Amino acid sequence: MRDALLKIQEEALLKIQETEILEGLEGFRIQYLGKKGELTKLLKEMGKLSAEERPFIGKLANEVKEGIEEAISNRKKILKNFQYQRLIEEEKLDVTVNKPMAKQGHSHPLYQVMEELENLFISMGFSIVEGPEIETVENNFDKLNAPKNHPTRDLSDTFYIDKNLLLRTHTSPVQIRTMMQQKPPIRIISAGRTFRFDDVDDTHSPMFHQMEGLVVDENVTMANLMHTLDSFIKEFFGKEMKTRYRPHYFPFTEPSCEVDVSCFKCKGAGCPDCHDTGWSMELLGCGMVHPNVLENCGIDSKKYSGFAFGMGVDRIAMVKYGIPNIRFLFDNDARFLKQF
Numbered sequence: 647m648r649d650a651l652l653k654i655q656e657e658a659l660l661k662i663q664e665t666e667i668l669e670g671l672e673g674f675r676i677q678y679l680g681k682k683g684e685l686t687k688l689l690k691e692m693g694k695l696s697a698e699e700r701p702f703i704g705k706l707a708n709e710v711k712e713g714i715e716e717a718i719s720n721r722k723k724i725l726k727n728f729q730y731q732r733l734i735e736e737e738k739l740d741v742t743v744n745k746p747m748a749k750q751g752h753s754h755p756l757y758q759v760m761e762e763l764e765n766l767f768i769s770m771g772f773s774i775v776e777g778p779e780i781e782t783v784e785n786n787f788d789k790l791n792a793p794k795n796h797p798t799r800d801l802s803d804t805f806y807i808d809k810n811l812l813l814r815t816h817t818s819p820v821q822i823r824t825m826m827q828q829k830p831p832i833r834i835i836s837a838g839r840t841f842r843f844d845d846v847d848d849t850h851s852p853m854f855h856q857m858e859g860l861v862v863d864e865n866v867t868m869a870n871l872m873h874t875l876d877s878f879i880k881e882f883f884g885k886e887m888k889t890r891y892r893p894h895y896f897p898f899t900e901p902s903c904e905v906d907v908s909c910f911k912c913k914g915a916g917c918p919d920c921h922d923t924g925w926s927m928e929l930l931g932c933g934m935v936h937p938n939v940l941e942n943c944g945i946d947s948k949k950y951s952g953f954a955f956g957m958g959v960d961r962i963a964m965v966k967y968g969i970p971n972i973r974f975l976f977d978n979d980a981r982f983l984k985q986f
């Protein structure tokens with residue numbers, strides 16, 4: 647019986663040692679240690695042994711059983727580890743592959759200018775507000791004191807969505823939105839897209855950009871307006887730049903002006919670019935906020951006054967960078983854009 651036990655032990659340990667299949671180990675356990683296993687079967691015959699032999703064989707049988715159990719569990723660990731290593735090997739990612747670098751873009755020249763303008767006005771104490779591109783007729787025209795028969799309301803000038811909604815024709819409705827929400831003192835700027843029914847040419851596009859400014863407080867005068875705009879123009883375009891305020895008409899300001907700035911090319915001396923006038927025309931529209939507009943927004947026009955201005959950002963970007971044609975700004979040609 648001793649020999650039979652040792653034989654089972656030798657055979658079992660060898661098989662367990664050599665197997666490469668993790669799932670097969672359970673089979674060996676059943677084969678040797680299971681209810682009908684070889685070792686179990688052998689042990690059933692212990693009864694035939696003599697009283698002297700029995701403790702000795704019993705002890706040996708236990709050792710064999712424990713030996714087999716231990717071998718199975720060790721082998722299990724090793725095979726599990728193998729399996730794990732194989733998995734790591736198979737799922738390894740090569741992150742060193744040499745791919746061409748993705749091209750990195752940068753902000754559009756128009757938006758660079760917009761940001762520069764915003765920063766300048768922020769430094770003068772203005773804050774930034776935003777307004778939607780789809781506006782109500784009420785904010786875009788009515789509350790801005792535009793007469794019902796004003797030509798800019800015309801279907802041939804404005805993109806209407808329905809009879810009450812349109813693509814804003816200027817950033818001035820942001821004045822209304824701000825004054826409806828916020829009471830004086832108000833000092834804001836707002837830049838964004840604006841839309842007019844224009845054919846595309848070198849200087850016109852049906853979609854363009856404006857920046858609006860609004861200041862409302864007690865005792866705000868035309869002198870404050872001129873000082874603010876003069877400071878802005880000198881800071882942005884250079885100390886040598888002069889301004890000229892020409893009377894104009896806007897429904898929402900009274901008095902109203904258009905502002906010309908020294909020609910960017912000749913700085914005022916006269917050149918073909920400015921038709922020898924020395925001036926760059928119509929850079930800005932501005933004026934003192936019309937009392938009707940203040941009252942339309944629930945602000946007491948006896949107590950408060952204000953000024954507003956609006957400028958074309960595309961135009962400013964074009965003179966700043968010497969861009970000859972507005973189409974360049976919207977064509978999205980990388981050869982053009984990467985120069986900025």
Ligand code: PHE
Nearest residue numbers: 816818931932933954955956
């Ligand atoms: N909204 C005017 C325009 O588009 C510009 C403007 C703004 C004029 C504010 C006066 C005050 O032409």
